[in-house]
Amino acid sequence: MSVWLENAIARGQGADDWLAPKRTQALELLAKTAWPTRKTEAWRYTPLRSVERSPAKASTVAANLLPTSVADLSAIELVFVNGRFDTTQLTDDLPEGLSITLGKNLSSGQQGEALANISTIKPERHLFGLINDVLSQDVLLVSVAEGVHITQPIRISSLSSQGVESHTRVFVNLAPNSRLTVIEDTHAQGDSLTTAFVEYQIASNAYLEHYRFALQTGNNVSIGGSHFNLLDHAKMHSTLVGFGSDLTRIDTDIIHAGKFADAKLNAMYLLDGKELFDLHATVEHAMPNGTTEENVRGIVADRSRSVFNGRIHIHPDAQKTLAELNNRNLLLSDRAEINTKPELEIYADDVKCAHGATVAQIDKQALYYLQTRGVSRARAQVMLNFGFINELIDLMPNAALAEWVRPMIRERFLQMEVN
Amino acid sequence: MTEQIDKALAREYEAGFVSDVESETFEPGLNEDVIRRISVMKGEPEWMLEWRLSAFREWLEMEEPEWALVDYPKVDFQAISYYSAPKSMKDKPKSLDEVDPELLRTYEKLGIPLIEQQMLAGIAVDAVFDSVSVVTTFREKLEEAGVIFCPISEAVHKYPDLVKKYLGSVVPKKDNYYAALNCAVFTDGSFVYIPKGTRCPMELSTYFRINEQNTGQFERTLIVADEGSHVSYLEGCTAPQRDENQLHAAVVELVAMDNAEIKYSTVQNWYPGDENGKGGIYNFVTKRGICHTSAKISWTQVETGSSVTWKYPSCVLKGDNSVGEFYSVALTRGRQQADTGTKMIHLGKNTKSTIITKGISAGRSNNSYRGLVRMNPGAQGARNFTQCDSLLIGDQCGAHTFPYVESRNPSAIIEHEATTSKVSDEQMYLCRQRGLDPEKAVSMIVNGFCKEVFKELPMEFAVEAGKLLEISLEGSVG
Numbered sequence: 001m002s003v004w005l006e007n008a009i010a011r012g013q014g015a016d017d018w019l020a021p022k023r024t025q026a027l028e029l030l031a032k033t034a035w036p037t038r039k040t041e042a043w044r045y046t047p048l049r050s051v052e053r054s055p056a057k058a059s060t061v062a063a064n065l066l067p068t069s070v071a072d073l074s075a076i077e078l079v080f081v082n083g084r085f086d087t088t089q090l091t092d093d094l095p096e097g098l099s100i101t102l103g104k105n106l107s108s109g110q111q112g113e114a115l116a117n118i119s120t121i122k123p124e125r126h127l128f129g130l131i132n133d134v135l136s137q138d139v140l141l142v143s144v145a146e147g148v149h150i151t152q153p154i155r156i157s158s159l160s161s162q163g164v165e166s167h168t169r170v171f172v173n174l175a176p177n178s179r180l181t182v183i184e185d186t187h188a189q190g191d192s193l194t195t196a197f198v199e200y201q202i203a204s205n206a207y208l209e210h211y212r213f214a215l216q217t218g219n220n221v222s223i224g225g226s227h228f229n230l231l232d233h234a235k236m237h238s239t240l241v242g243f244g245s246d247l248t249r250i251d252t253d254i255i256h257a258g259k260f261a262d263a264k265l266n267a268m269y270l271l272d273g274k275e276l277f278d279l280h281a282t283v284e285h286a287m288p289n290g291t292t293e294e295n296v297r298g299i300v301a302d303r304s305r306s307v308f309n310g311r312i313h314i315h316p317d318a319q320k321t322l323a324e325l326n327n328r329n330l331l332l333s334d335r336a337e338i339n340t341k342p343e344l345e346i347y348a349d350d351v352k353c354a355h356g357a358t359v360a361q362i363d364k365q366a367l368y369y370l371q372t373r374g375v376s377r378a379r380a381q382v383m384l385n386f387g388f389i390n391e392l393i394d395l396m397p398n399a400a401l402a403e404w405v406r407p408m409i410r411e412r413f414l415q416m417e418v419n
Numbered sequence: 420m421t422e423q424i425d426k427a428l429a430r431e432y433e434a435g436f437v438s439d440v441e442s443e444t445f446e447p448g449l450n451e452d453v454i455r456r457i458s459v460m461k462g463e464p465e466w467m468l469e470w471r472l473s474a475f476r477e478w479l480e481m482e483e484p485e486w487a488l489v490d491y492p493k494v495d496f497q498a499i500s501y502y503s504a505p506k507s508m509k510d511k512p513k514s515l516d517e518v519d520p521e522l523l524r525t526y527e528k529l530g531i532p533l534i535e536q537q538m539l540a541g542i543a544v545d546a547v548f549d550s551v552s553v554v555t556t557f558r559e560k561l562e563e564a565g566v567i568f569c570p571i572s573e574a575v576h577k578y579p580d581l582v583k584k585y586l587g588s589v590v591p592k593k594d595n596y597y598a599a600l601n602c603a604v605f606t607d608g609s610f611v612y613i614p615k616g617t618r619c620p621m622e623l624s625t626y627f628r629i630n631e632q633n634t635g636q637f638e639r640t641l642i643v644a645d646e647g648s649h650v651s652y653l654e655g656c657t658a659p660q661r662d663e664n665q666l667h668a669a670v671v672e673l674v675a676m677d678n679a680e681i682k683y684s685t686v687q688n689w690y691p692g693d694e695n696g697k698g699g700i701y702n703f704v705t706k707r708g709i710c711h712t713s714a715k716i717s718w719t720q721v722e723t724g725s726s727v728t729w730k731y732p733s734c735v736l737k738g739d740n741s742v743g744e745f746y747s748v749a750l751t752r753g754r755q756q757a758d759t760g761t762k763m764i765h766l767g768k769n770t771k772s773t774i775i776t777k778g779i780s781a782g783r784s785n786n787s788y789r790g791l792v793r794m795n796p797g798a799q800g801a802r803n804f805t806q807c808d809s810l811l812i813g814d815q816c817g818a819h820t821f822p823y824v825e826s827r828n829p830s831a832i833i834e835h836e837a838t839t840s841k842v843s844d845e846q847m848y849l850c851r852q853r854g855l856d857p858e859k860a861v862s863m864i865v866n867g868f869c870k871e872v873f874k875e876l877p878m879e880f881a882v883e884a885g886k887l888l889e890i891s892l893e894g895s896v897g
């Protein structure tokens with residue numbers, strides 16, 4: 001066991017808040033969990049040295065951090081600063097049918113209900129999910145009432161100051177026939193360590209539009225997960241955009257717990273410098289007639305490393321499932337590294353499943369073609385990279401977010417060219 | 420229909436019988452003394468014994484791998500007898516006439532009449548009956564061409580320099596748990612050496628047969644194709660029915676020197692266990708080849724037997740422009756579990772690899788493809804194409820795909836694709852409309868599904884493989 005984990009466990013002992021039962025449970029599991037090594041399948045390509053060496057410390061000092069501004073987004077802002085929910089940044093004018101509460105402010109009856117749900121969607125196997133169970137200050141509960149369509153997006157920002165370790169936790173509940181858009185964003189300054197987990201319960205016929213941005217770069221550790229539980233006829237559309245850092249690791253779990261559920265996941269990662277980015281996307285089809293479509297694209301430059309693990313698991317009852325996963329990667333440098341592992345685990349026969357993965361460099365012919373048209377090589381490279389990713393940006397339902405992220409991606413490509 | 424299924428499912432394992440040959444067998448158990456005794460029985464030189472013992476010491480320190488998607492009662496390595504030889508082998512037979520007639524009858528029952536094969540098929544057969552190679556034929560003809568094809572125990576004496584040089588050079592002693600065990604206790608296997616610029620005049624073939632109860636089989640095969648040579652090697656297996664699980668931990672090493680080509684084909688039909696999965700063979704095999712400049716190694720396998728398969732024939736593409744291929748059909752039914760695939764390690768420039776696998780799961784079986792494609796920084800312009808298709812027959816089986824793709828060279832191109840589906844209703848409807856019964860229809864569809872792999876097999880094997888698949892699928896159609 002590592003010193004870091006021992007330390008985390010020690011800090012988690014003796015909590016007596018309303019989350020104590022969950023924390024105890026997580027501590028028990030942690031005690032049985034070995035610190036990952038190269039032989040641990042879930043961390044095979046992702047060494048945890050940067051966690052072990054992280055100078056980040058939990059902080060109680062108030063900091064004044066604001067979420068990044070996105071033109072025309074006008075979201076309901078849920079801001080965590082150094083692991084604490086900043087109530088001052090929350091509007092008191094919430095749309096009808098939407099409730100946002102900190103767990104500690106609930107009645108004990110409501111807390112009991114919440115306890116029955118929290119950490120049931122996030123699988124127990126996530127080591128840092130358990131650490132988050134133990135160390136997060138509180139759980140923020142977001143809930144949309146039945147049949148309510150919330151048009152204003154909700155943005156959950158986890159912000160960390162220099163050298164701070166923080167753990168944030170949100171549970172989102174979409175009642176039947178409701179609609180909601182949630183954006184998860186993490187921004188961390190140097191030497192910080194963040195874990196940010198959000199669980200989504202999506203009831204029948206509800207629709208979740210979801211975004212996760214992990215755009216902080218540099219010397220920080222950012223670990224987190226988005227976990228979705230889909231009931232009958234529930235739908236979700238998720239977009240993930242990641243840049244790397246010392247270590248960025250995101251686990252996405254999509255569980256088809258109801259029939260005729262539909263999940264779409266578009267993910268892209270653009271890595272430069274010595275960044276490391278690891279995305280583990282797991283889809284569990286537990287019930288029949290579900291559909292899943294996953295498109296994952298990566299561009300990996302300089303000395304960066306990407307890890308993608310895309311697992312589709314079809315349980316015996318999940319007949320008539322359609323599931324597809326596509327992972328395409330561009331490797332731009334001879335010092336960079338791409339590790340990808342699309343997995344299918346199938347226990348039902350009447351299904352159609354496919355996955356594909358490619359790793360290559362930019363098409364030389366396309367590059368040549370552009371150069372013959374007078375486009376400089378560097379510019380042509382940026383254009384082609386951009387085209388590769390832009391297809392997925394175009395699929396983002398929220399135009400304001402697409403317009404916000406596009407220039408950042410362009411900037412990133414220009415920077416890759418300089419290196 | 421159900422009647423038909425029940426009948427077919429109850430089909431006995433055709434090659435399941437135990438031939439009654441007196442044999443000298445060690446008491447079960449494994450320690451350094453046992454290894455010394457094996458070495459003495461084989462009359463081995465000191466260096467060979469030392470090699471075995473060092474492997475054994477490594478093995479003691481190692482842990483049994485548990486990452487594969489297979490679930491089986493653990494092997495008790497102390498309950499296995501590590502040596503079994505047909506007794507009549509003591510005064511080595513010089514020709515077929517001197518061979519124990521009971522042995523020959525065993526082969527005949529299996530449909531491998533040696534004499535007929537010698538004459539008709541033009542295949543030299545090095546038949547492994549339990550641990551000692553019984554008959555080696557066509558030796559002279561091969562000698563004329565300069566080809567060495569003999570039991571590896573004989574090669575240790577006759578060609579010590581070659582064996583010393585290459586044994587363990589592709590699969591090191593401590594490569595993995597089962598390989599280390601094999602190094603310590605292997606009793607026999609084949610040794611092949613093809614001299615420079617020689618095209619082996621015939622296809623070489625070894626038939627393995629596990630006969631003695633409670634006897635693990637630890638074959639060791641070493642094939643060295645010197646510069647510019649070519650050889651095609653066939654391996655086929657079938658084993659008698661019994662109730663206890665049997666461990667089979669073979670090691671196959673291939674060395675393809677510059678411009679050489681080795682084609683290694685396997686049809687594996689060991690006893691898969693009864694309908695409850697009881698009594699089948701554990702097949703934990705390490706197969707690996709190394710390709711030097713412009714060399715080519717091609718693995719083709721048809722796996723229908725064994726209760727648990729753990730097998731990843733691999734290629735290390737060390738030389739520039741070398742080529743690795745892996746073609747596989749794996750069929751599981753009943754309670755069979757297969758975790759099989761390949762590793763393609765690209766080290767040299769412009770190396771190419773192709774992986775085509777077809778997994779068919781029926782009954783309550785689980786069939787996994789597990790593969791690794793790695794492009795090292797030096798693999799400039801390397802290329803891989805992988806296609807893994809799975810077919811599910813029945814709603815209680817599983818088909819899984821675990822491909823690992825690792826690239827550290829931007830000029831390398833890797834493509835992987837996998838699909839899983841069942842035999843479609845449309846296909847069945849079309850066939851049945853044309854008067855085919857469901858069983859025939861499925862057999863035809865499956866054969867079509869596997870065609871890409873079958874066409875890579877030598878002709879005799881392709882026929883056998885097709886038949887094997889057809890028989891194996893009987894009763895799996897609902």
